[in-house]
Each structure stands twice: as structure tokens, then as C-alpha cells.
Amino acid sequence: MNEHFLKQPEWSWNVPLNEKPTYVHHWVKPLSEHDQPFDFILYGAPISRSSISVSGASLYPTEFRRMWKSFATYNLDENVDLSFFHVGDAGDVMMHTTDILLSHQRIQRSTAFLAEHYPNTRTCMIGGDHSTTACAVRGIKEAFPEETIGVLQLDTHLDVRDPNELGPANGTPIRQLIDGRHVMGEHVINIGLHGYFNAKPLIDYANDHGIQMVTLNQARRQGLIKTIKRALDDLAKKVDRIYVTVDMDVLDISVAPGVPASTPGGMSAIELFESLLEIGKHSEVKHIDFVCLDPSKDSHVSETxxxxVYAWLQFITGSILKTK
Known part of the structure; x- marks a missing residue:
């Protein structure tokens, strides 16, 4: 497959020549400028027209890159220098102005292109709303049709609402994948569910299809990191590759003003950071996305x-620790 719809991102940083990068905006290079094997490939899917509620999540890939200037490539907590890890930015998938289905097809084809051309490289998609996850997983399945895919979902919601009623919206990606037989229900584990934010018919669908639901309270009682590791190990025994989707609404509303669907009782920022570090360490995790962050709802200090960005860097740190 040679067709893709990736273009240079709207915002990127110049990279100083002949200097070891010490900040993220000097470290991540355009994919086209790499002449060595890639450790990690990043790309954006800037769409939010498919969101059930009003969202500016399409703005996140650009703001994500802008924020790189605020982060060094050295992780003090883990004593890890990220700068030797080769990260390529493949740019953003070109979105059609009005055609949601066409935009989704472009995300799928672009993901398939990256998976096929860089089969041994971890990929990360920056959304965009959560509808993009179904597109990305279908693209990976397109590239590896004989392989089974497992999904670890960090989310307050199940995202199994009926696409026949809503269309391919951000509340439907897991159901799209299960109903489309791209992923088996028993190969989906959701950690982060809590409270009063999933209607009973959605719970019934999840139970009927074998989705493993771990509430945030259960995970905290068992130990969140132990729960994450157990979930990944369980999936690794059953599938060929693991896709992790991080819906930023898993965060508690008090720390995530830039997430329209965030709720009381969600994860703390520290819990998310520790989870991503553990996820990055697991060798069977081949793909990850971060979705549903709306910079237009953030405060003037852009805390969300x-x-x-911090969560993404934690995943990279885990990836490096995995290789040691």
C-alpha cells in the first residue's frame, strides 16, 4: 500500500544542527528527515466533527506539538535521557472539511500505510475525538490481516453506543470494532470506568460480548499498576499485538478542564503518568493513541x-526502559 494522506503538520519546530537535543521540540524530527531505523512514529488525526458533544479536539495535534518546548528530553524521576531514542513525526492526516466518513477512511489508510511500511516500529496517534481509534485499529488490521488485535482502553466510558443510531461517532469506536469483527469483545479490557456515566444497556452489551470491565475503584483496591500489568499480560497471551487507547476523559474533572467529557472520580494526573510508564514497558504494546483533549476548553496555563504531553513522554520513557 503506497497511498496515504499524511501531510506536514500545521506546527513544527526547527531542529538545531550538530547539537544534542535537550528539549522535546529539538528532539522530534519530521519522518522524512530520519536516515536511521525508527524507534517510534507519531502522527495526528485532527478531527472532532464526529464528536457527539461539541469539541475542539481537532486542535490538539497542533497544541500538542507547540507544548514540546516546555519539556526537556531528560526524565529526572527515572534517570532516563530520551534523546537517543529516534522519534519521527509523520505529520497529520488530511481531513476533509465536511465529509466525516472520508476523513475516517483517510485515517484508516494512513495508519495502514505506517503499519505496513514500519512493521517493527511503535506508532502513536494523537487525536482527534475517540472515533479515530476505530479507524486506526481497522488500518492496523488491514496491514496485518492474519493477526489478532487486543485493546487496552483507559476510559470513563465503554464507547459501545450504537453507530446505527449515532453514526461513527466518538461514543461508538469499540462497538464498531466488535460488530465489524476487527476485534473480539473478550480481547478488550477497559480500566477507568466509574460512577454514573455508562447506561445499563451499554453495560449489557459489554457483558454480552465479553468486554472485561475494571472499574477505577477496583483497580485502586487491587493496585492500579498491578491491574494494568495484569491486563497487558492477559491480552498478550491471547492476541498478536496490543493497541492502547487513552481517552483523556479518564482523568478527574478537577485536573482536566480541557476534556469536555471528564467527570468527578476519575484518575489523577499521577495515576495516568504511572499507568503510561507501565504500559510503555510492555513489549506487546505496538500502538497507542491519545484522544478527546480539547485545548479550546483549557485554562490560560494549558494544564490539560x-x-x-507528559503522559506521552511517560510512555516513551517506558519504551526505553523496556529496551534496557
Missing amino acids: VKIG
Whole structure:
């Protein structure tokens, strides 16, 4: 497959020549400028027209890159320098102005292109609303049709609402994948569910299809990191590759003003950071996305965008620790 719809991102940083990068905006390079094997490939899916509620999540890939200037490539907590890890930015998938289905097809094809051309490289998609996850997983399945895919979902919601009623919206990606037989229900584990934010018919659908639901309270009682590791190990025994989707509404509303669907009782920022570090360490995790962060709802200090970049860097740190 040679067709893709990736273009240079709206915002990027110049990279100083002949200097070791010490900040993220000097470290991540355009994919086209790499002449060595890639450790990690990043791309954006800037769409939010498919969101059930009003969302500016399409703005996040750009604001995500803008925020790189605020982060060094050295992780003090883990004593890890990220700068030797080769990260390529493939740019953003070109979205059609009005055609949601066409935009979704472009995300799928672009993901398939990256998966096929870089089969041994971890990929990360920056959304965009959560509808993009179904597109990305279908693209990976297109690239590896004989492989089974497992999904670890960090989310307050199940996202199994009926696309026949809503269309391919952000509340439907997991159901799209199960109903479309791209992923088996028993190969989906959701950690982060809590409270009063999933109607009973959605719980019934999840139970009927074998989705493993771990509430946030259960995970905290068992130990969140132990729960994450157990979930990944369980999936690794059953599938060929693991896709992790991080809906930023898993965060508690008090720390995530830039997430329209955030709720009381969600994860703290520290819990999310520790989870992503553990996820990054697991060798069977091949793909990850971060979705549903709306910079237009953030405060003037952009704390939610900063949390999003920090979480991504935690995953990269885990990836490096995995290789040691």
C-alpha cells in the first residue's frame, strides 16, 4: 500500500544542527528527515466533527506539538535521557472539511500505510475525538490481516453506543470494532470506568460480548499498576499485538478542564503518568493513541495539554526502559 494522506503538520519546530537535543521540540524530527531505523512514529488525526458533544479536539495535534518546548528530553524521576531514542513525526492526516466518513477512511489508510511500511516500529496517534481509534485499529488490521488485535482502553466510558443510531461517532469506536469483527469483545479490557456515566444497556452489551470491565475503584483496591500489568499480560497471551487507547476523559474533572467529557472520580494526573510508564514497558504494546483533549476548553496555563504531553513522554520513557 503506497497511498496515504499524511501531510506536514500545521506546527513544527526547527531542529538545531550538530547539537544534542535537550528539549522535546529539538528532539522530534519530521519522518522524512530520519536516515536511521525508527524507534517510534507519531502522527495526528485532527478531527472532532464526529464528536457527539461539541469539541475542539481537532486542535490538539497542533497544541500538542507547540507544548514540546516546555519539556526537556531528560526524565529526572527515572534517570532516563530520551534523546537517543529516534522519534519521527509523520505529520497529520488530511481531513476533509465536511465529509466525516472520508476523513475516517483517510485515517484508516494512513495508519495502514505506517503499519505496513514500519512493521517493527511503535506508532502513536494523537487525536482527534475517540472515533479515530476505530479507524486506526481497522488500518492496523488491514496491514496485518492474519493477526489478532487486543485493546487496552483507559476510559470513563465503554464507547459501545450504537453507530446505527449515532453514526461513527466518538461514543461508538469499540462497538464498531466488535460488530465489524476487527476485534473480539473478550480481547478488550477497559480500566477507568466509574460512577454514573455508562447506561445499563451499554453495560449489557459489554457483558454480552465479553468486554472485561475494571472499574477505577477496583483497580485502586487491587493496585492500579498491578491491574494494568495484569491486563497487558492477559491480552498478550491471547492476541498478536496490543493497541492502547487513552481517552483523556479518564482523568478527574478537577485536573482536566480541557476534556469536555471528564467527570468527578476519575484518575489523577499521577495515576495516568504511572499507568503510561507501565504500559510503555510492555513489549506487546505496538500502538497507542491519545484522544478527546480539547485545548479550546483549557485554562490560560494549558494544564490539560501539559498533562497530555507528559503522559506521552511517560510512555516513551517506558519504551526505553523496556529496551534496557
